[in-house]
Amino acid sequence: MTSARIYNLYPYLLKNFHSWAEKLDDIDFMNFDWVYVNPFHLPGFSGSVYSIKDYYAYSPVLLGIDYEIMEKEAEKYREIGDSFIRDFCKEAEKRKMKVMMDLVINHTSIDSDLIKEKPEWYKKNEDGTIKNPGALDGDKLIIWGDLAQIDNENSSDKENLWKYWLDYILYYAGLGIKGFRCDAAYQVPSSLWKYLINEVKKQYPDTLFLAETLSCTPEKIIEIIESGFDFVMNSLKWWNFKDEWFLQDYNKWTGRCPSLSFPENHDTERFAKEYNGDSRKAVCYYAIEAYFCSGIAITLGFEYGFEKKIDVVNTTYKDYEEINYDIVEDIRLINEIKAEYNILKEDGFAEIYDFGSSDIFSFLKKSLDGTEKIFMIANINTKTGVDVKVPDMFKIMEGHSIEDISHGHRMDEVSDNLEYYLQPGEAKLFYQKLK
Incomplete structure (x- = not known):
């Protein structure tokens, strides 16, 4: 059973490599089992962490040195960077956590040395210049001029190109990296993913591959799943808990592969900014996402109500904020519950329970093997409490030994005719072990 509780340690919010390990005890306290770090490699001229110039060189900012110094002693600082990554992975393992890094193989920076060394690996425009990748923003096509698009599908030197990516993954796996978040996985050929995942798992069978699948159609997500991925991302963050689109899409592929949800990430607005510093809503939404899906992730600062969008x-590190609110204890308890029950470690078909109120979001879910059932009732209104009544709980939960496993106040006994006053932002979680 594959589950993941991921803490996204955005590397540049901390001063340097040395600062990373200092966060591990805090992350461990919150009961996360993965630490994901965004690209820490040498970026191209734009400075974007997703515009990688050299896959085997490290950011001079994180090394705490000037670029010129690193260039003069490149091999020395490569070894120093390797040592930092190796030691960080070991420190995480001491706390029973694993480290995940970004895998960006759809493009390089436009000033990457690979363009000169291996021009046949890149897509070209009609005039022979290197093609820049782009994406639609509504009806407008955005072209990223700092990036060069790799031709993973039709390169005349595809065999060596694919081998380059494999060697790259194996190199960092050898340093202790246990997982790879595959950036823009939908823009990379499925055949390449199958090759990479199969070959890596021959040497490192427990490696986790997480596909970025945001904005993908259900059909495309299924194609990506069939490439061998262990995890895909879902779009629960953008669901208002009412419209039908999310469940219609989700139910087309759920049960085939675990999925990851998140209240915010490095591409979105900060949750605290979006909801005006409402800590109750942050806890409520985190609980919903953690219990609905097999995987959950937060970005450094979510627990403290950071409001600055990551750029x-x-x-x-100067953008590291003062604490606006502290929900560390709530996250710790929710993650503890998520780690304890198998049904909370999988994705399955959810049945919405309609209370006839826009303030209440509620769902039922049975485990894929039919041995467990949960019933969640959440008051997403963080200003006003609400009375809820649920007749026939024993019938709904298919048993009489219902447990209240909520992270907050727990009922000593759950009766057949449930009556309960939900506090503003409160989420209740009921559990039944089925025979």
Whole structure:
């Protein structure tokens, strides 16, 4: 059974490599079992962490040195960077956590040395210049001029190109990296993913591959799943808990592969900014996402109500904010519950329970093997409490030994005719072990 509780340690919000390990005790306290770090490699001229110039060189900012110094003693600082990654992975393992890094193989920076060394690996425009990747933003096509698009599918030197990516993954796996978040996985050929995942798992069978699948159609997600991925991302963050689109899409592929949800990430607005510093809503939504899906992730600062949107070019340790609110204990308890029950470690078909109120979101879910059932009732209104009544709980939960396993106040006994006053932002979770 594959589950993941991921803490995204955005590397540039901390001063340097040395600062990373200092966060591990805090992350461990919150009961996360994965630490995911965004690209820490040498970026191209734009400075974007997703515009990688050299896959085997490290950011001079994180090394705490000037670029010129690193260039003069490249091999020395490569060894120093390797040592930092190796030691960080070991420190995480001491706390029973694993480290995940970004895998960006759809493009390089436009000033990467690979363009000169291996021009046949890149897509070209009609005039022979290197093609820049782009994406639609509504009806507008955005072209990223700092990036060069790799031709993973039709390169005349595809065999060596694919081998380059494999060697790259194996190199960092050898340093102790246990997981890879595959950036823009939908823009990379499925055949390449199958090759990479199969070959890596021959040497490192427990390696986890997480596909970025946001904005993908259900059909495309299924194609990606069939490439061998262990995890895909879902779009629960953008669901208002009412519209039908999310469940219609989700139910087309759920049960085939675990999925990851998140209240915010490095591409979105900060949750605290989006909801005006409402800590109750942060806890409520985190609980919903943690219990609905097999995987959950937060970004450094979510627990403290950080409000500045991460900028993959400009964010530095100087953007680390003062604490606006502290929900560390709530996250710790929710993660503890998630780690204890198998049904909370999988994705399955959810049945919405309609209370006839826009303030209440509630769902039922049975485990894929039919041995467990949960019933969640959440008051997403963080200003006003609400009375809920649920007749026939024993019938709904298919048993009489219902447990209240909520992270907050727990009922000593759950009766057949449930009556309960939900506090503003409160989430209740009921559990039944089925025979």
